[in-house]
Amino acid sequence: xxxxQLKEALDSLKDTGVxxxxxxxxxxxxxxxxxxxxxxxxxxxxxxxxxxxxxVATVYNNLRVFREVGLVKELTxxxxxxxxDFVTTNHYHVICQTCGKIVDFDYPALDEVEHFAAxxxxxxVSHHRMEIYxxxxxxxxxxxx
Amino acid sequence: xxxxQLKEALDSLKDTGVxxxxxxxxxxxxxxxxxxxxxxxxxxxxxxxxxxxxxVATVYNNLRVFREVGLVKELTxxxxxxxxDFVTTNHYHVICQTCGKIVDFDYPALDEVEHFAAxxxxxxVSHHRMEIYxxxxxxxxxxxx
DNA sequence: TCTTAGATTGTAATATTTATAAATAGTGTA
DNA sequence: TACACTATTTATAAATATTACAATCTAAGA
Numbered sequence: 001x002x003x004x005q006l007k008e009a010l011d012s013l014k015d016t017g018v019x020x021x022x023x024x025x026x027x028x029x030x031x032x033x034x035x036x037x038x039x040x041x042x043x044x045x046x047x048x049x050x051x052x053x054x055x056v057a058t059v060y061n062n063l064r065v066f067r068e069v070g071l072v073k074e075l076t077x078x079x080x081x082x083x084x085d086f087v088t089t090n091h092y093h094v095i096c097q098t099c100g101k102i103v104d105f106d107y108p109a110l111d112e113v114e115h116f117a118a119x120x121x122x123x124x125v126s127h128h129r130m131e132i133y134x135x136x137x138x139x140x141x142x143x144x145x
Numbered sequence: 146x147x148x149x150q151l152k153e154a155l156d157s158l159k160d161t162g163v164x165x166x167x168x169x170x171x172x173x174x175x176x177x178x179x180x181x182x183x184x185x186x187x188x189x190x191x192x193x194x195x196x197x198x199x200x201v202a203t204v205y206n207n208l209r210v211f212r213e214v215g216l217v218k219e220l221t222x223x224x225x226x227x228x229x230d231f232v233t234t235n236h237y238h239v240i241c242q243t244c245g246k247i248v249d250f251d252y253p254a255l256d257e258v259e260h261f262a263a264x265x266x267x268x269x270v271s272h273h274r275m276e277i278y279x280x281x282x283x284x285x286x287x288x289x290x
Numbered sequence: 291t292c293t294t295a296g297a298t299t300g301t302a303a304t305a306t307t308t309a310t311a312a313a314t315a316g317t318g319t320a
Numbered sequence: 321t322a323c324a325c326t327a328t329t330t331a332t333a334a335a336t337a338t339t340a341c342a343a344t345c346t347a348a349g350a
Contacts, residue, residue: 202331
């Protein structure tokens with residue numbers, strides 16, 4: 001499953017003329033397998049043992065490359081650092097305001113909203129983002145004590 | 146119109162026991178009248194002539210206070226710095242990816258999405274955010290040349 | 291294998307935001 | 321109005337995230 005995703009991602013890099021370096025391979029692999037939404041620093045720390053000489057700049061550079069190619073989405077929430085999400089299907093995120101946990105959830109794309117906005121504002125709409133905030137069940141339980 | 150908003154905002158501060166300082170007055174006034182979505186630095190620069198001694202920390206402190214009271218919303222987009230929006234009615238933003246312009250647009254709240262997410266994830270949902278990205282008519286025109 | 295454009299590294303620089311302590315000033319009360 | 325109390329402001333330093341840059345290295349095609 002995830003191997004297919006990785007292969008597709010690498011193919012997509014090759015198609016765009018982006019070189020496949022061991023670092024890029026590892027970053028992509030980590031993003032796909034982590035099932036989470038790591039920060040650049042998370043990725044850097046996770047790959048430290050494998051690549052003791054890797055620079056933080058490499059992580060940032062490659063995340064930008066991946067974003068430009070469309071393999072990765074950059075998420076900016078309230079907290080200080082950006083998070084990165086490997087793009088699979090269109091899904092949304094539910095974020096716990098207490099512990100920061102992020103849960104994916106599928107939902108049919110809100111195309112009507114985009115159309116409506118395009119009409120009202122005259123924009124050439126390309127995409128939208130939506131997140132839902134609240135407390136996860138564990139945190140909600142703790143708070144009620 | 147905006148004077149009413151300002152008065153209501155100041156009353157709301159008084160009710161919460163938050164002191165009304167000249168700096169707070171000016172920051173609120175600026176947020177209400179600017180009709181834009183300034184960064185902390187924008188506000189700082191705009192009030193520099195009026196308050197030559199004001200510290201950047203004051204701007205940040207007060208924006209946090211306003212956010213906690215619910216007068217102001219903090220918006221984090223892709224770019225480096227957070228933007229602040231005086232809360233009036235529930236509205237969404239359409240953001241131009243080329244020039245950065247932000248246009249408000251009204252839309253009935255997406256309550257169904259919140260309910261759906263609550264059911265699927267077990268979260269205690271409090272709110273959501275949504276933005277639409279694209280190119281504004283001017284930028285779209287320029288690009289087609 | 292050789293070449294070369296692109297990638298990585300290491301470091302410095304920039305930018306944003308927060309922390310801290312001393313000085314100042316708003317607000318209720320007498 | 322004057323006083324006292326405490327929140328707020330200021331100035332500065334520190335923390336954190338991200339980008340810029342130049343030198344070195346390497347992936348990939350010829």
